[in-house]
Amino acid sequence: MVPHDSRQRMILHLDMDSFYASVEVHHQPDLAGKPVVVGADPKQGKGRGVVSTCSYEARAFGIRSAMPVSQAFFLCPHAIFLPPDFSRYTKASAGVMEILGSYAYPLEQVSIDEAFLDISPLGNYDEARSLTGEIKTAIYRQLGLSCSIGIAPSKLVAKIASDFKKPDGLTVVEPAAIQEFLDPMPVRKIPGIGKKTETALFELGIRTIGELARYDIQVLIGTFGRGAVLLRLVSMGIDDSEVIARDGMKSISRETTFETDTDSTDALLRAIDILAEEVHAALADEQLRFRTLTVKVRFQGFVTKTKSRSLPHYSRDPAALRSHAHNLFRELYDGRKIRLIGIRVSSFEKSDVRQTTLPF
Numbered sequence: 001m002v003p004h005d006s007r008q009r010m011i012l013h014l015d016m017d018s019f020y021a022s023v024e025v026h027h028q029p030d031l032a033g034k035p036v037v038v039g040a041d042p043k044q045g046k047g048r049g050v051v052s053t054c055s056y057e058a059r060a061f062g063i064r065s066a067m068p069v070s071q072a073f074f075l076c077p078h079a080i081f082l083p084p085d086f087s088r089y090t091k092a093s094a095g096v097m098e099i100l101g102s103y104a105y106p107l108e109q110v111s112i113d114e115a116f117l118d119i120s121p122l123g124n125y126d127e128a129r130s131l132t133g134e135i136k137t138a139i140y141r142q143l144g145l146s147c148s149i150g151i152a153p154s155k156l157v158a159k160i161a162s163d164f165k166k167p168d169g170l171t172v173v174e175p176a177a178i179q180e181f182l183d184p185m186p187v188r189k190i191p192g193i194g195k196k197t198e199t200a201l202f203e204l205g206i207r208t209i210g211e212l213a214r215y216d217i218q219v220l221i222g223t224f225g226r227g228a229v230l231l232r233l234v235s236m237g238i239d240d241s242e243v244i245a246r247d248g249m250k251s252i253s254r255e256t257t258f259e260t261d262t263d264s265t266d267a268l269l270r271a272i273d274i275l276a277e278e279v280h281a282a283l284a285d286e287q288l289r290f291r292t293l294t295v296k297v298r299f300q301g302f303v304t305k306t307k308s309r310s311l312p313h314y315s316r317d318p319a320a321l322r323s324h325a326h327n328l329f330r331e332l333y334d335g336r337k338i339r340l341i342g343i344r345v346s347s348f349e350k351s352d353v354r355q356t357t358l359p360f
């Protein structure tokens with residue numbers, strides 16, 4: 001076997017296609033080929049929540065994740081709108097991760113539907129391509145779901161590559177092809193470049209990753225300070241971060257949009273209790289304990305505020321979850337009417353309470 005050289009890593013990134021919607025279509029096969037939207041109830045266009053995700057057929061109408069569901073209804077009233085069924089998605093996700101884990105390469109799950117594998121020991125890209133075929137077939141046969149895969153020498157480029165040809169895509173970016181692959185892409189394709197950085201780059205006349213890679217570094221330093229060096233490195237696809245073998249999700253969150261904006265503290269605290277109960281059930285399903293809790297509120301007019309706190313110990317005690325959420329909410333709340341409220345837990349450790357089955 002070719003010795004594993006850390007300068008020539010091969011990283012695989014897998015991301016499931018239209019994940020929640022695909023799980024629903026697999027569950028109800030007569031939905032195949034139809035526009036399917038998973039999210040809040042559209043209520044004939046009067047619904048106030050958002051779209052979680054939608055099938056590629058629904059994307060053809062312009063529907064996207066996080067769009068108000070009322071807008072989705074306007075774009076495609078005959079779409080099939082379904083409420084999310086998180087336990088179904090958690091189960092499918094566990095199935096995907098089990099298949100990936102069976103290859104015994106370091107596996108890092110980064111969200112419910114995506115993961116990195118460090119496949120460097122495979123040694124060459126032809127082997128990597130055949131492994132991809134095997135993984136896609138196993139996921140399709142066992143779970144009836146499709147995914148997209150990127151393979152590259154870094155996590156950064158592998159993640160951009162998995163998104164390049166969706167759905168059911170495979171994009172392999174060998175070391176010599178990195179710059180050519182990245183050059184024409186909009187800067188926003190770099191994970192971590194959000195709206196603010198994008199706007200600052202636009203102001204310098206930088207739209208593509210290639211333009212960023214070739215821009216005068218002194219001017220970049222003038223605008224971004226120390227961040228300029230990182231921007232230059234990522235624009236060249238340079239990223240040494242390792243695949244950290246750990247399982248589990250980064251966070252679990254639940255949120256709800258009110259029928260009408262409310263400033264009733266009772267109603268808001270009751271909503272928090274229900275969300276806390278749902279998050280607690282998800283933690284129990286996943287055998288996880290959390291340390292960081294975040295409360296999010298969206299006020300009338302879409303201004304959103306969040307507040308987080310890390311507890312001194314890991315916990316999955318439902319009463320602690322509720323009371324910390326209440327406290328954070330009270331610190332955040334200024335009496336204005338609220339449209340949406342949500343809670344998120346993160347910084348997990350695996351609980352050690354899993355009951356092992358005795359062999360007798």
Ligand code: TTP
Nearest residue numbers: 015016017018019020021052053065066113166
């Ligand atoms: P994504 O991988 O971002 O989206 P996706 O799998 O639905 O579609 P794609 O083929 O483009 O990868 O997110 C995974 C799941 O996370 C998605 O199925 C639903 C959920 N999700 C939300 O609930 N809200 C959101 O805003 C996003 C982006 C995702």
Ligand code: MG
Nearest residue numbers: 015016017113
């Ligand atoms: Mg996905």
